[in-house]
Amino acid sequence: MSKIKWLWSVAIAMGIVLIYASLSSYFIRVDEWYYQLDLPSIVLPPIGMTVAWSIVYIINITVMARTIYYKYYLYVMIPVCILGISNIIWCMCFFTFHSLMAAVIILALQSLLSAAIFIMLIKEDCISMIFWQVNLVWYIYLMCLIAGIVF
Numbered sequence: 245m246s247k248i249k250w251l252w253s254v255a256i257a258m259g260i261v262l263i264y265a266s267l268s269s270y271f272i273r274v275d276e277w278y279y280q281l282d283l284p285s286i287v288l289p290p291i292g293m294t295v296a297w298s299i300v301y302i303i304n305i306t307v308m309a310r311t312i313y314y315k316y317y318l319y320v321m322i323p324v325c326i327l328g329i330s331n332i333i334w335c336m337c338f339f340t341f342h343s344l345m346a347a348v349i350i351l352a353l354q355s356l357l358s359a360a361i362f363i364m365l366i367k368e369d370c371i372s373m374i375f376w377q378v379n380l381v382w383y384i385y386l387m388c389l390i391a392g393i394v395f
Contacts, residue, residue: 257305260325265297268331268332278339286392320372323360327361358380362376
């Protein structure tokens with residue numbers, strides 16, 4: 245029973261992450277506007293961004309699956325799902341509407357939300373907290389990257 249419960253937890257987490265990752269990628273259009281931006285020197289090449297986002301989504305799946313499996317801290321799912329929805333909004337603001345200031349504000353809020361999730365996980369699940377450190381650093385990196393373009 246335990247293995248089946250774990251598989252269902254992973255399947256549900258993968259479904260949730262697949263939905264918001266797919267919707268986020270729908271809005272990504274790297275066109276002339278993006279190439280005309282004065283990108284900071286800390287920007288990763290496109291393959292680096294792809295690998296980093298894949299790692300972030302795998303960590304999201306892992307944390308969500310552990311949260312679903314150990315039902316006693318399901319309240320962590322709410323901010324993690326809000327973070328996924330904010331990824332969709334960020335992609336829309338940055339790639340579709342070309343609003344750099346909105347992108348910086350959303351990334352600042354995502355960094356704060358990621359830090360809040362990290363604090364929640366310290367209290368509830370140390371293994372998920374260790375994984376979540378990568379997400380926290382990733383959102384702070386993205387915020388610094390976009391702030392470097394704006395300012």
